[in-house]
Amino acid sequence: MSMYFHLRAVPPSALRNSATWFQRLFEDDWDTVRERIGRHREEVLDKLYGDVERLYCGIPPNHAPEGPRTQVVLGGGPVFHTDPALPPFLLLTASQVGRVAEFLKGADFDDLWRHSRIRLLRPYGAPDAEPEVRGLFAATHRDLTAFYAQTAAYGDAVVKWLLV
Template sequence: MSAYLRLRAVPPPALRNSAIWLERLFEGDAETVRRCRDQEHLYAGAPLHPLARNRSRTQVVLGGRPVFRTDRHKPPLLVLTAAQARQVAGFLATADFDALWDAARDDLLPRYGGVIAEPETWRAFAAAHQELRAFYVHTAECGDAVVKWLSEA
């Protein structure tokens, strides 16, 4: 089973602090951006964005305020405020993918077929990075918050 991070942009006035309400955002998720959870490894070794002092380097992928679900065995939903989404967008807009890849390469390649599969793996992660960047830049331009749901697919 693969883990996917599903993302949804939400205008801050519409945001609710209810796990049930947040889960409903993902019904019929044709518009949901999906990223493989391993994407976090790209950002784990990245320098922190200057505005994100004292934050996890994986804030881009896995960060946010948890909203716990009624079934405590399921991972919580995560919420980034509009301001946090702008910080992530700023980080992604200036991030050098090749430098991120170089730092995460040795950790990621064994999971995806080793050195022989590097070109394909690099392309997949580069495409995911571009999609994530586009999602956050658009979200920041709209002034939206972000809801994240780590799910099994």
């Protein structure tokens, strides 16, 4: 089973606070989305999105306080799906996106890695896997930083959804 966590940028003027509209947003292909809302930016995290969340939010007992770092991956206000068996959509407003972008711009990946390294490496077992695993998290951090920076520059909101 493949699970992906999708983040899509949406101009506030095109945004509809409707689960049905959000469902269409994620069912449509990139060209249709671009045609409907005027542009398209998306970030997709694979089934390890929870580990990426752990990179930003910290590990017990050092959870980050509510704020930009807790909104990078799984943050946002819930908009419940019409099918209660499916996870809710998450919505970050344009102002929240701006705060997340600023957080990511100022975040030191080495510091983030240092605080979550042991927990993030645990599923991969072998100590010699660290350079590759660290590289994957560093690339994801760069991609998310670029996604949020561009989205904030446009003044857009972000809609998120876990697709199975």
